[in-house]
Amino acid sequence: MNLSQSAMSRVLGRLRHLIDDPLFTRHGQHLIPTEKALALNRELGEPLETLRQLLSPAEFNPKSCDQTFTIATTDYAMQTILPFALPRIYQEAPNVAFEFLPLQHERLVDQLTYDGADLAICRPIRSVEPLQSEVLGRVGVLCLLSEHHPLAQSSMTLQDYLDYPHSMIAISDGVKALLEQALEGLPARRMVLRAYHLEAALAIIDTMPLIITVPADLAYLVAERYNLVVKPLPFSFTPFDYSMIWHPRCEHSPAQEWLRSIVKEECGKLIAKRVEDMGLDNSRPI
Structure with a gap:
């Protein structure tokens, strides 16, 4: 804001004194905003963003953009x-910077409304209204097995899937709940490992006949690197939407529109290419 600390303190x-709060x-070590401060931010955030856009040059040039x-x-x-x-x-806008925040599904609206996030990228778990959103692509789910797994050279049946031990990776962005919906009414899987990162499951995948169920994008990235066998799910599973989400105040910002167009194009192409490379059809249930 181009103000010294003392000047900011006076303001x-x-x-x-003016608002008696x-x-x-x-x-x-932290300053926590009061309810009054949050209310002011809610009321002033969108008008200030609109004013900033009105005062910005009409033509956006990524090369000269230095926005974070x-x-x-x-x-x-x-x-x-x-x-x-x-x-x-970075090729188009070498002077921009990024800050990545951990997405909190329960606070998604607040993160985009009050916490300064320009964009969210995730699998929405509920309606995102009044936010704006656009689907980047549809992501399926696959199974990873060791090349020594008893099913490595044969097809996997539903009974096989239920009988063998499983590992669930927390990074899989809500896939567990979707799988439980698809398997509703069937015996529970035997979960022997729940881990935050895939490496924990990979450490034991050669010591037991483990099945790791992950989004297709993650399977695409790790299967060849770790010599893993990829198997389709032996039951119907509807691929889920992966989306980018933003607040309406950012809808017409030239810089934000440019960023969203790049993310949409590059990530959309990436998801589509992986679907093609792995022989999946992401328009129909797996």
Whole structure:
């Protein structure tokens, strides 16, 4: 804001006196906004963004853009989708910067409305209204097996899937709930390992006949690298939408529109290519 710390303190002091509220309270090393401060942010955020856009040059030039974009996303998207859009982004706009925030599904609206996130990339678990969204692609689910697994050279039946031990990876972005819906009414799978990262499951995949069920994008990236066998699910499973989501205040920002167009094009092509390479049809249930 081009203000010194002392000048900012004076401005805050006058504002606190004007509205009769401390605005921030200190908790350890952090300043926590009061309810009044949050209400002010809600009321002023969109008008200020509109004013900023009105005062911005009409024609956007990525080469001269030095904006910092804040993106809320999941570890899954960070590993499998988003990094593949970054080379083109920096090629077109070498002066931009990014800050990535852990996406919190229960606070998605707040992250985009109050916490400064420009964009979210995730699998929406419920309606995102009043936010704006666009689907990047549809993602299926596959099974990873060791090349020494008893089913490595044969087809997998539903009974096989239920009988063999499983590992669930937390990074899989909500796939567990979707699988449970698809398997409703059937015996529960025997889950021997729940881990945050895939490496934990890979460490034991050669010591037991483990089945690791993951989104197709993750299977695509790791199968060849770790000499794993990829198997389709032996039951019907509808691929899920992976989307980018943003607040209406960013709808007509030239910089935001440019960023969304790059993410949509690059990530959409990537998902489609992986579907083709792995022989999947992401328009129909698996």
